[in-house]
Amino acid sequence: MTASIWKFFTKAGQPGWASLIPIYNLIKLLxxxxxxxxxxxxxxxxxxxIVAIIIVYIDLxxxxxxxxxxxxxxxxxxxxxxxxxxxxxxxxxxxAAARQA
Numbered sequence: 001m002t003a004s005i006w007k008f009f010t011k012a013g014q015p016g017w018a019s020l021i022p023i024y025n026l027i028k029l030l031x032x033x034x035x036x037x038x039x040x041x042x043x044x045x046x047x048x049x050i051v052a053i054i055i056v057y058i059d060l061x062x063x064x065x066x067x068x069x070x071x072x073x074x075x076x077x078x079x080x081x082x083x084x085x086x087x088x089x090x091x092x093x094x095x096a097a098a099r100q101a
Contacts, residue, residue: 001079007086012063033059034095061085062096 005025006016012032019025023040030039033056042052054075061071064085074081084090 001082004082004086008060008064008082011086011090012092029056029060032092032095033063034097034099035059059096062099063093064090065093066090 002019005019009019009025009028009032010016014028014032018028026040026043027037030037035056039052039056042048054072057075058068058071061067061074066085070081070085074085
């Protein structure tokens with residue numbers, strides 16, 4: 001899992017080591033998907049964190065050219081879908097949230 005997260009960080013143009021630092025990895029993940037940094041607060045609030053992580057995973061999948069189903073797959077079965085994203089042929093297409101706005 002660590003190698004997968006490191007790899008998709010580097011695919012997105014972020015330093016791979018950033019995936020290892022708690023909180024900082026969330027900041028970088030939010031940059032990858034195009035969500036504002038203040039969304040970290042949502043990860044602290046009960047129930048809001050569940051909604052936020054679902055949105056972030058779907059945005060992550062869309063940032064790499066995958067669909068919503070792939071994002072849900074990353075949420076439910078991450079040990080299968082994250083390596084597929086990281087080591088597969090998916091290319092980073094830019095922040096999905098920025099394209100939706």
